[in-house]
Amino acid sequence: MARVSTSHVLLGLLAAGSRHGYELKRAHDERLPRARPLAFGQVYATLGRLRRDGLVAPAGQEREGGPDRTAYTLTGEGRAALDRWLAEVEPPMPYVSSTLFAKVVVALLVADVDRARDYLVAQRRAHADRLRELTAAKTAPAATVDDVVAADFAIAHLDADLRWLHTTLDRVADWHREVHP
Amino acid sequence: MTQLQARGVVKAYGPTPALRGVNLEVGEGEIVSVTGPSGCGKSTLLHCLAGILRPDAGQVTWRGQRIDGWSEAARSKLRRTEFGVLFQFGQLVAELTAAENVALPLLLAGTGRREARTAALAWLDRFGVVELADVRPGEMSGGQQQRCATARALVTEPQVLFADEPTGALDTLTGEQVLTQLVRLAREQHTTVVLVTHEPRIAAYADREVILRDGAVDHSGLGLDLPLAGGQR
Ligand SMILES: Nc1ncnc2c1ncn2[C@@H]1O[C@H](COP(=O)(O)OP(=O)(O)OP(=O)(O)O)[C@@H](O)[C@H]1O
Numbered sequence: 001m002a003r004v005s006t007s008h009v010l011l012g013l014l015a016a017g018s019r020h021g022y023e024l025k026r027a028h029d030e031r032l033p034r035a036r037p038l039a040f041g042q043v044y045a046t047l048g049r050l051r052r053d054g055l056v057a058p059a060g061q062e063r064e065g066g067p068d069r070t071a072y073t074l075t076g077e078g079r080a081a082l083d084r085w086l087a088e089v090e091p092p093m094p095y096v097s098s099t100l101f102a103k104v105v106v107a108l109l110v111a112d113v114d115r116a117r118d119y120l121v122a123q124r125r126a127h128a129d130r131l132r133e134l135t136a137a138k139t140a141p142a143a144t145v146d147d148v149v150a151a152d153f154a155i156a157h158l159d160a161d162l163r164w165l166h167t168t169l170d171r172v173a174d175w176h177r178e179v180h181p
Numbered sequence: 182m183t184q185l186q187a188r189g190v191v192k193a194y195g196p197t198p199a200l201r202g203v204n205l206e207v208g209e210g211e212i213v214s215v216t217g218p219s220g221c222g223k224s225t226l227l228h229c230l231a232g233i234l235r236p237d238a239g240q241v242t243w244r245g246q247r248i249d250g251w252s253e254a255a256r257s258k259l260r261r262t263e264f265g266v267l268f269q270f271g272q273l274v275a276e277l278t279a280a281e282n283v284a285l286p287l288l289l290a291g292t293g294r295r296e297a298r299t300a301a302l303a304w305l306d307r308f309g310v311v312e313l314a315d316v317r318p319g320e321m322s323g324g325q326q327q328r329c330a331t332a333r334a335l336v337t338e339p340q341v342l343f344a345d346e347p348t349g350a351l352d353t354l355t356g357e358q359v360l361t362q363l364v365r366l367a368r369e370q371h372t373t374v375v376l377v378t379h380e381p382r383i384a385a386y387a388d389r390e391v392i393l394r395d396g397a398v399d400h401s402g403l404g405l406d407l408p409l410a411g412g413q414r
């Protein structure tokens with residue numbers, strides 16, 4: 001999967017008003033609860049680059065004490081860059097580049113029946129367990145909309161993996177029966 | 182504690198075997214999903230567990246009592262009192278309003294009219310369709326009908342709810358809302374649920390997943406013939 005553009009996500013968070021670096025990190029982790037949490041260093045490095053490129057600017061008076069004391073605001077150019085990014089259509093899966101895909105294909109090719117079976121059983125179980133965890137998290141009475149939206153994304157992808165896994169095994173079984181009746 | 186148990190349950194439809202010796206235990210208050218490919222025997226198992234069908238061989242035990250040998254009348258009474266059943270298409274009575282449909286199981290169990298209506302309205306409210314109380318199924322959407330059917334299945338506060346693809350006919354979001362509510366209420370009331378589905382996403386609402394393959398529980402956890410090189414099976 002393509003790397004998420006941290007700069008654009010930060011520009012998006014600044015669209016709601018000026019914020020300090022640590023507030024941006026917190027907002028990022030809250031709005032994208034199942035994404036990898038941002039490191040502070042990454043936030044400041046990204047803000048530095050955005051500032052150099054004129055996409056963000058210090059809000060009001062800059063204070064002593066380095067980047068962590070500075071609040072940033074979106075510039076007109078920054079807003080334009082954000083709008084361009086949002087208007088750009090993401091290429092829908094130009095390549096299938098998933099380790100799961102590669103592993104299942106290889107497992108089916110390998111002649112060691114027991115090992116392949118063990119792998120597939122364990123993988124299916126791990127997917128199903130994770131699906132159950134995410135479902136419990138999103139149906140918990142205290143779940144926020146952000147939690148539900150993030151869990152939904154993960155659930156839809158795990159569900160797709162599982163369906164694909166089953167269809168593939170069924171398909172290969174049919175094919176195998178025809179070749180070795 | 183085991184509440185419901187199948188031991189060596191066998192069932193065939195004429196020459197077609199559907200269950201070939203199913204063993205299963207369901208604990209009190211547990212939510213169990215039964216999954217597996219089309220035709221593996223999920224619905225047949227559900228019908229045997231709920232006392233709708235009688236197995237050809239094997240035992241079905243409810244709180245330690247064998248119910249597979251009970252008369253149709255006794256099993257039907259069990260279904261009206263201790264069990265609730267919910268199917269893919271709610272199967273509401275077309276001539277009755279939503280409230281009348283939901284009140285029906287209570288009326289059959291001898292509850293008075295007024296009390297049954299009050300309970301029906303409360304259950305319709307829990308599923309967010311109380312404003313449809315006086316509407317007939319023909320004028321409702323599929324999702325609204327299924328919410329009413331779910332309310333009807335739970336109105337008697339059954340010990341066990343048997344649900345066969347309860348959200349199979351609904352769009353993703355509607356299905357999810359119905360299921361979330363169903364699972365929440367089941368947990369609140371400590372209702373046991375046997376949930377038949379072929380969708381992993383739906384099975385994930387349960388505490389535990391039982392996979393059927395060719396009429397028997399598949400302990401391998403795959404639910405499939407494993408098609409591997411060497412022709413071994
Ligand atoms: N009324 C019936 N008459 C004859 N055969 C039947 C009947 N009901 C089911 N069967 C057969 O019994 C087997 C098990 O059917 P069952 O309906 O229990 O499967 P299922 O797992 O619920 O499938 P699905 O996911 O498609 O609903 C199948 O081979 C089916 O064709």
Ligand SMILES: [Mg+2]
Pocket residue numbers: 223224225345
């Ligand atoms: Mg079925």
